[in-house]
Structures are given as C-alpha cells and as structure tokens.
Amino acid sequence: MELDVAIIGCGPAGLSAAINAKIRKKTVKVFGTEVCSAKLESAPWVENYLGMQTTGTELGAMYLRHFTDMGLKIHRTRVDTIVSTGTGFMVAAKGEIYEARTIILATGISQTTYLPGERDFVGRGISYCGTCDGPLYTGKKVAVIGYTAEAVEEAKFLATIASLVYYIPQGTDMTGPHPNIEVVHGRPIGILGEVSLTRLALRDKELRVDGVFIFRETTPVEQILADLELSQGAVHVDRQMATNIPGVFAAGDCTGRPFQLAKAVGEGAVAGLSAAAYLDKRS
Amino acid sequence: MELDVAIIGCGPAGLSAAINAKIRKKTVKVFGTEVCSAKLESAPWVENYLGMQTTGTELGAMYLRHFTDMGLKIHRTRVDTIVSTGTGFMVAAKGEIYEARTIILATGISQTTYLPGERDFVGRGISYCGTCDGPLYTGKKVAVIGYTAEAVEEAKFLATIASLVYYIPQGTDMTGPHPNIEVVHGRPIGILGEVSLTRLALRDKELRVDGVFIFRETTPVEQILADLELSQGAVHVDRQMATNIPGVFAAGDCTGRPFQLAKAVGEGAVAGLSAAAYLDKRS
Numbered sequence: 117m118e119l120d121v122a123i124i125g126c127g128p129a130g131l132s133a134a135i136n137a138k139i140r141k142k143t144v145k146v147f148g149t150e151v152c153s154a155k156l157e158s159a160p161w162v163e164n165y166l167g168m169q170t171t172g173t174e175l176g177a178m179y180l181r182h183f184t185d186m187g188l189k190i191h192r193t194r195v196d197t198i199v200s201t202g203t204g205f206m207v208a209a210k211g212e213i214y215e216a217r218t219i220i221l222a223t224g225i226s227q228t229t230y231l232p233g234e235r236d237f238v239g240r241g242i243s244y245c246g247t248c249d250g251p252l253y254t255g256k257k258v259a260v261i262g263y264t265a266e267a268v269e270e271a272k273f274l275a276t277i278a279s280l281v282y283y284i285p286q287g288t289d290m291t292g293p294h295p296n297i298e299v300v301h302g303r304p305i306g307i308l309g310e311v312s313l314t315r316l317a318l319r320d321k322e323l324r325v326d327g328v329f330i331f332r333e334t335t336p337v338e339q340i341l342a343d344l345e346l347s348q349g350a351v352h353v354d355r356q357m358a359t360n361i362p363g364v365f366a367a368g369d370c371t372g373r374p375f376q377l378a379k380a381v382g383e384g385a386v387a388g389l390s391a392a393a394y395l396d397k398r399s
Numbered sequence: 400m401e402l403d404v405a406i407i408g409c410g411p412a413g414l415s416a417a418i419n420a421k422i423r424k425k426t427v428k429v430f431g432t433e434v435c436s437a438k439l440e441s442a443p444w445v446e447n448y449l450g451m452q453t454t455g456t457e458l459g460a461m462y463l464r465h466f467t468d469m470g471l472k473i474h475r476t477r478v479d480t481i482v483s484t485g486t487g488f489m490v491a492a493k494g495e496i497y498e499a500r501t502i503i504l505a506t507g508i509s510q511t512t513y514l515p516g517e518r519d520f521v522g523r524g525i526s527y528c529g530t531c532d533g534p535l536y537t538g539k540k541v542a543v544i545g546y547t548a549e550a551v552e553e554a555k556f557l558a559t560i561a562s563l564v565y566y567i568p569q570g571t572d573m574t575g576p577h578p579n580i581e582v583v584h585g586r587p588i589g590i591l592g593e594v595s596l597t598r599l600a601l602r603d604k605e606l607r608v609d610g611v612f613i614f615r616e617t618t619p620v621e622q623i624l625a626d627l628e629l630s631q632g633a634v635h636v637d638r639q640m641a642t643n644i645p646g647v648f649a650a651g652d653c654t655g656r657p658f659q660l661a662k663a664v665g666e667g668a669v670a671g672l673s674a675a676a677y678l679d680k681r682s
Binding site: 128131132135136139163164165166167168169175178179182183185186353355371372374376378379380381382383384385386389 | 411414415418419422446447448449450451452458461462465466468469636638654655657659661662663664665666667668669672
C-alpha cells in the first residue's frame with residue numbers, strides 16, 4: 117500500500133504534521149526512534165508554548181495523547197534512506213521498504229559529532245546503511261562502528277557479504293564469536309584515505325578497510341535524502357515548508373533556528389497541510 | 400517610557416509573541432480591540448493545535464490565562480498608525496502616542512470589504528484616523544462613515560477643524576445636533592474623484608467633499624504602516640518573521656496562508672524571539 121505521507125521523526129513537528137495530514141484524510145505513517153525528542157522530555161519546565169505551562173514530560177505526554185486519540189501511532193524504526201522514484205518515494209527503514217507519495221522531514225537537529233574525515237568520504241567508503249550499501253563491499257573488508265544496538269545486526273548481515281568485518285563496539289558489545297567478524301576495541305579517531313577510504317584510525321591502532329559503516333542514534337537528514345538543499349546547515353524551506361525537492365516538506369528544528377516547540381508545532385501543521393494540498397492537486 | 404516591543408493584535412500570534420518577548424526580558428505592550436480573534440472564539444472544536452483538543456472558547460481562555468499569568472495584559476485600543484522615527488517607532492492609538500523600539504504586526508486577516516474607489520484615494524482624500532489626518536482638512540468639507548462607535552467621537556473632533564462634517568452612520572447613530580455636523584443617512588456605494596477625491600456617492604445622493612474618513616473594526620495592516628511590503632496580499636516576511644522594514648516583524652494570519660492556530664502561535668514565538676534578538680544586537 118502506498119502511503120500518502122511518510123513523516124520522518126516523532127518529535128513535536130512530526131506529530132503536528134501527522135494530525136494535520138490525518139485531518140485532511142491522508143494516510144500517514146510516522147517513523148520514529150525510541151526517543152522522539154530528548155530535548156522536550158528533559159525540559160524541567162516549558163513556559164512558551166501558548167496555552168500550557170507544564171513540564172516537558174507532561175507536555176510530551178499531552179502531545180502523544182492527542183496524536184494517539186486521532187488513531188495514529190509511531191512506527192519505531194529508523195529510516196536509513198529515501199529515494200525518489202519520479203512519481204513518489206521509497207523509504208528504506210531497517211530492511212523494510214515503504215512507498216509514499218510525499219515526505220515530511222521532521223528529524224530535529226542532528227546532535228552528531230562527526231569523526232574527523234568522515235564527511236569527506238560519504239559515498240566513497242562511509243555508509244550509514246548496511247542494507248543499502250552492503251553489496252558494494254562484496255568480498256572486501258569493512259569496519260562497523262556501533263553506537264546503537266542495531267549495529268550488531270548490521271555487522272552480522274555485512275559479514276555475509278564482506279570478506280571480513282571489524283566490529284568496533286561503542287557501548288554495544290557483541291556476544292559470542294561470529295563467522296567473518298573480528299571484534300576490535302578502541303575509540304575511533306578518524307577516517308583516512310586518498311581518492312577513497314583506506315583506513316579507520318582507532319586511538320592505538322589502524323585498520324585497513326574498504327568501507328566504514330557507522331550506526332548512531334541519528335542520521336544527518338541530508339544523508340537520508342540525496343540532493344536535499346541546505347541553507348546554513350539546515351534544510352532549506354519556503355514559507356509553505358516545501359524543500360527544493362517536489363513532494364518533500366520539512367518542519368521543526370531541522371529547518372533551522374529558533375529551536376522552539378511552538379515553531380516546530382506550527383511548521384509541522386503547515387507542512388502537513390502543504391503535503392495534503394500537494395496530493396489533492398495531483399489526484 | 401519607550402517600549403521594547405509594541406505588538407499590534409491580541410489573537411494567538413500576538414499573545415505568543417508577547418510571552419516569548421517577555422521571557423527574553425523585554426518590555427511589551429499588546430494593543431488589541433474588543434474581540435481578539437473572532438475566528439478562534441467561534442470555533443466549535445479545535446483539533447489541530449497539538450496537545451489540546453477543545454472548543455475555541457476554552458482554548459482562547461487557556462491562551463489568555465497563560466498570557467495573564469506572565470503578568471501581561473491587553474491594552475484595548477485600536478492602533479491607527481505607526482510611523483518610523485529612524486531609531487524606533489511612534490504608535491498612535493486613539494490620540495495616545497507610544498514609543499517602541501520594535502513592532503510586531505499580528506493583525507490577522509482583514510475582513511474589510513473596501514468601497515469602490517476607496518483604495519485609489521488612500522492618502523489623497525481617504526483617511527482612517529482623524530487625529531492623524533484631520534489638520535489636512537482645516538476649513539474644508541469631509542465625510543465620516545461610521546461602522547464603529549468611535550466614529551461619533553472622531554466626527555465631533557473633525558467638526559472642530561473642518562468647515563462641515565457629513566456624518567454617515569452605518570449602525571452608529573449620533574444623538575443630538577452638533578455644530579458643523581450634518582447627519583446624512585444612506586449606504587455608501589463609492590468614492591469619486593480625479594487627481595484627488597471630490598465626491599462620496601451614497602445610494603441615492605452624492606456629497607461633494609474633500610476628504611472621507613472611514614471607521615471600521617479593522618484597519619488593513621498596510622494602511623497602519625507605510626512602506627510595508629506585501630506579497631500576494633499578505634505581509635511579506637522572511638523565515639525569521641522580519642518584514643522589509645528593519646525592526647518590524649509580523650506573525651499569524653496577516654503573513655498569509657494557511658490560516659491556522661498552530662502556524663499563528665509558532666510564528667508569534669519566532670517573531671517575539673526575533674524582536675528580542677534585534678534589540679539585543681543594538682543595545
């Protein structure tokens with residue numbers, strides 16, 4: 117079944133986009149990770165969302181209740197990549213593929229601290245998705261840096277393709293020996309190479325590899341969707357929250373400052389309505 | 400006392416702007432008419448403002464309570480005109496003058512139906528403010544069209560300047576005779592003239608006048624503040640809610656579609672923070 121709207125992110129912007137698209141009778145799926153908005157949930161007191169003055173936890177609960185009351189739920193899977201098909205989009209999330217006619221990006225601000233050199237080798241040895249890029253490393257050596265638990269499964273999957281997988285746990289240990297997997301302990305300090313990536317440097321050793329897969333809680337939004345235009349590090353949007361890619365909208369912290377709840381909720385509403393209007397025009 | 404921020408309008412965008420500017424420790428004055436948001440107050444059920452599903456009346460009351468809890472109140476006076484002084488602004492509201500370093504326009508959508516020809520003679524015979532433009536008509540004949548009660552007072556004031564005031568009540572009768580005032584009943588159907596205004600046409604007669612003062616519940620925002628840039632009939636703003644005039648911000652329905660609470664509240668928050676940031680940069 118093709119979705120009308122796939123929403124990436126379950127923070128305030130994502131939930132607001134969802135309820136608004138749902139009110140306009142669109143089919144909606146919200147993709148979220150375990151924690152929808154760390155910032156909201158840890159706020160001791162919120163006093164600038166008009167109408168409610170309460171704790172971040174309580175406000176988050178009220179948001180979720182509203183969303184749930186409308187028959188919506190969060191699909192707890194991290195989206196790895198989104199590809200345009202010309203008439204719509206394919207959303208790849210942990211090996212599952214969903215089709216959607218429009219996309220709303222509500223991924224928040226990326227808290228990612230990149231490894232030195234990491235951004236220089238994206239698409240030339242650095243990857244954030246085993247399913248997507250694994251086949252490129254058939255018979256080759258790769259490293260998997262695991263900041264999140266899913267890295268263990270990804271490493272095992274990659275071990276069925278690559279000749280050798282170095283697994284570098286960052287608080288995500290792997291139990292038992294696995295064929296083609298060598299666990300290496302150490303803190304990654306940089307990515308090295310010339311035309312393409314050749315080495316992963318750890319604090320006290322270097323590994324010769326052809327690819328490095330990194331699994332973190334958040335993937336920078338511009339790495340989920342190719343050709344997305346940024347402006348000062350944020351997703352570039354117009355006043356209707358449309359990005360440079362037709363059918364793709366964005367809302368909330370990922371569109372830039374100020375990083376505020378009211379802005380996120382307002383932009384989410386506009387993005388939800390814009391996606392609905394976009395669909396209505398083409399139906 | 401010079402205000403940090405003068406906010407024109409007491410609907411959701413204006414209140415949200417106010418609480419955000421107040422949190423940033425700015426002095427704020429909110430100018431509002433009797434009804435802050437007719438649309439909100441008449442909404443039987445609001446289901447798309449994330450976190451609360453309730454009636455418009457109740458939501459409006461929650462908004463106002465939040466605003467009041469923060470020590471803010473609404474100054475119930477209609478703003479007639481705003482003039483830039485180079486370093487700030489003068490806000491004229493029913494004969495009172497306030498100074499403000501920044502302005503946030505949150506005037507909503509104008510429901511005004513113009514009289515035929517009205518917009519052609521703004522500044523050349525049409526006026527919305529007796530105090531501001533009265534002296535231009537010293538010894539001349541003017542007409543006052545009264546849709547609101549204040550028109551009666553304005554007509555009396557103008558009668559002290561003009562040689563004759565035709566008062567045309569539109570549901571706002573004047574009791575007793577007044578020097579220099581002639582009450583004329585009839586429905587206005589157009590404004591006539593060549594280089595400047597010369598006649599007001601009523602359904603069954605025409606009045607030869609040099610000026611026509613019109614008093615309605617709402618004044619179109621672009622007539623409050625000269626040189627304000629519009630885009631498709633709405634106030635043109637950037638992503639920080641800045642207008643084309645430095646120090647003037649706008650939020651809510653006056654900035655264009657979609658006309659939604661969440662958008663108004665979000666834009667109000669951004670405008671409030673932008674005004675605060677603008678002040679901080681210059682202090």
